[in-house]
Amino acid sequence: MSDPSTNGSGPAPEIPAEVRAKAEEIVGRYPVKRSALLPLLHLVQHAHGYVSDAGVTLCAELCGLTKAEVGAVATFYSMYKREPMGEHLVSVCTNFACHVRGGTAVYRHLSERLGVGHNGTTEDGRFTLEHAECLGNCEGAPVVTIDYLNYEGQTPASAADLVDRVAAGERPTPTRGFPPEGIRAVQHRLAGLGPAPDGEAVVAQAGRASDQARADDGAVPIPEAGPGVTPVTIEPTFSAGQEAERERARQAVRDAGQDPSAVESGAGPQAREFPTTDPDWEPTDPGAGATGGPADDAADDAADDDQEGTS
Amino acid sequence: MSEPISVLTQRYDVPDAHTLAGYERTGGYQSLATAFDQAPTDLVSQVKDAGLRGRGGAGFPTGVKWGFTPRGTGKPTYLVINADEGEPGTFKDRELMERDPHQLLEGIIVSCYALESERAFLYLRGEYLWPGVRLEHAIAEAYEAGYLGKDIKGSGVNVDVTLHYAAGAYICGEETALLDSLEGRRGQPRLRPPFPAQAGVYGMPTQVNNVETIANVPHIVQHGVDWYRSMGTEKSPGPKLFCVSGEVNRPGNYEWPMGATAREIVEVSCQGMLDGRELRFWTPGGSSTPLLTGAHADTPMDFEAIMEAGSLLGTAAMQMFSDRTSVVEAARNWTKFYEHESCGKCTPCREGTFWLSQIYDRLLEGRGRSEDLDLLDEICDNIFGRSFCALGDGAVSPIKSSLALFRDEYEHLIAHGRLPDGIEAHTDAVDRNSGHGRPEQLVGA
Ligand SMILES: Cc1cc2nc3c(=O)[nH]c(=O)nc-3n(C[C@H](O)[C@H](O)[C@H](O)COP(=O)(O)O)c2cc1C
């Protein structure tokens, strides 16, 4: 694996001027600058193939953050790599719908063939391999993606053949989309900028940069909104007002002809749409207290138990 | 008996449906005029009366949720489309965006009008490159044709859309984590209240809705509440995309009315289970919903009936597994998923998923201990309902349900150090699926 600080051989990579101009264009799309951070990190990976130090500095400068804050975000998401990726990123789904059809066998075979493990890059810098969680293509299990383009119904042999062909400079056609153009060109698209300018001509016709909304379209930027500031008054967590709010929410569901308790428990723990209160909490303002019937209350308590806890 | 229907999927077989020309030719964008003729609040009532329930997993009545968004506050209102589809087994939004991106845009325009919002963010899963390319193309065309932007078709309505690629984190599908992620932070869930409807992106009133939910809206506006309610059940009306995968002959996305049974869907649309295999266990709504058994195959697939059967409809991701497949191995696979995707904000989930995954390794490597099953139970109880967000609850669903329904397989593993005879997990690749019968989507090949 190459040393991230030197990107193989030469000195640490810099941000070219045209990349900086694109970064500024992306920032100009969001009501609050910091929102541009995820696309910016994709752009950095377009420029350098990983989240480079120069890239972090650029993001920090443009979003008004510290480098540590940018680093904290970059390390949270699995698509951001801390070491330079190879020319192509090969991902193999090993989640269960793929696994039962042989996804894990495909991954193992490729790993042996390429001689690298998860997130490893081959010595010649052609491929980075990763095993992935469900890629949202389970009907085509087992799924292999190259540069996020999906090849369905793979076997260990067909996947190895696929990689060999890409290595030989061929352009195998995926199940849908376009032949892989290299992970860095794809990162240009993921930054929201459409096909990369230096991408292969044949692929450039796939997609286009769309006219994107600008910062203040439909969004009056509020002066106090900005990095680290969320202009929300945080109220005490349990208050009579919230109890009333909860009852209003439940009533609205009742008005719509549904039983709020059923909706709440029916959606399971996922349904946390109702404001909730601590089960032990007593309303201090009797006027605003909950008015649910006795049956409701039992269900409420159960639901409340689900909501609160050690968190 | 239900029949397959074709509402959301009506253009899936039209080769150029993803282009503006193809979409308009097949009746696209016709709900806009109907919508703009009515007051926004009337549209909210219609969606409420139609009984549309969120398709992102929770099944919350969409019209009711829209009613929580305050109006006339002087603050901007935002619509956020949750296209982060990451729930294992789910692939409905992907195909919808690939084959009919304008349908989603039409839904966004009508929904924004109903919510008096002028700005929508489309938060798209980062790995969804091809859906993204199709969406970008559609957005560009919609701007050019005046369906997006300022004063849409002379109506005075403004809607702008930003397509935002995420970067690979399942938890960012959770709506409050999504909001943090959209603001450029680590995607960790927020404490509620305040609810997104009141204080979401940048602290402004925000609606977060699933792709399929929003795609339903123009159909309701255009064809009316009664038509919509003619599909599905009383409490779960409308059409539904079912993502069927696993050991069936033709996995794929199939549209049926709510309340069709798993057996119908698998028999009619998927041509049954693979030869010689019988349904043993399945997820009705993705890996976060408790497992059901072959005996539940006749349960209607709607929110109420599936709940009565002891599970949840979730994303309607039906992963069907046979009598050759190990449920313990499935539970381990998913547990590793949750261990990886836990955002680390709260202790029960962050630590618990890690312990659970170690116990599963031990069980499947033949080193299981007799006390392990009680230990699994105990850890699950400490996660369920005690985690900060629903990921923790989802993580223990396959474990708790498999322990309840297939305890014999666990006990066999512990007693003999191997799986029962006849169970082997790996099967051959099958390349027949519904997508392959549909128009090709290839460029530059
Ligand atoms: C861990 C977790 C992951 C989720 N992932 C998604 C997702 O990928 N897509 C989605 O639409 N909803 C997802 N949800 C549900 C959302 O939180 C939210 O309920 C939904 O976006 C609301 O939209 P709806 O009302 O249209 O269903 C997830 C929830 C949790 C707890």
Ligand code: SF4
């Ligand atoms: S339950 Fe898991 S994903 Fe949710 S907040 Fe806690 S650690 Fe994060």
Ligand code: FES
């Ligand atoms: S399990 Fe592999 S794509 Fe869903």
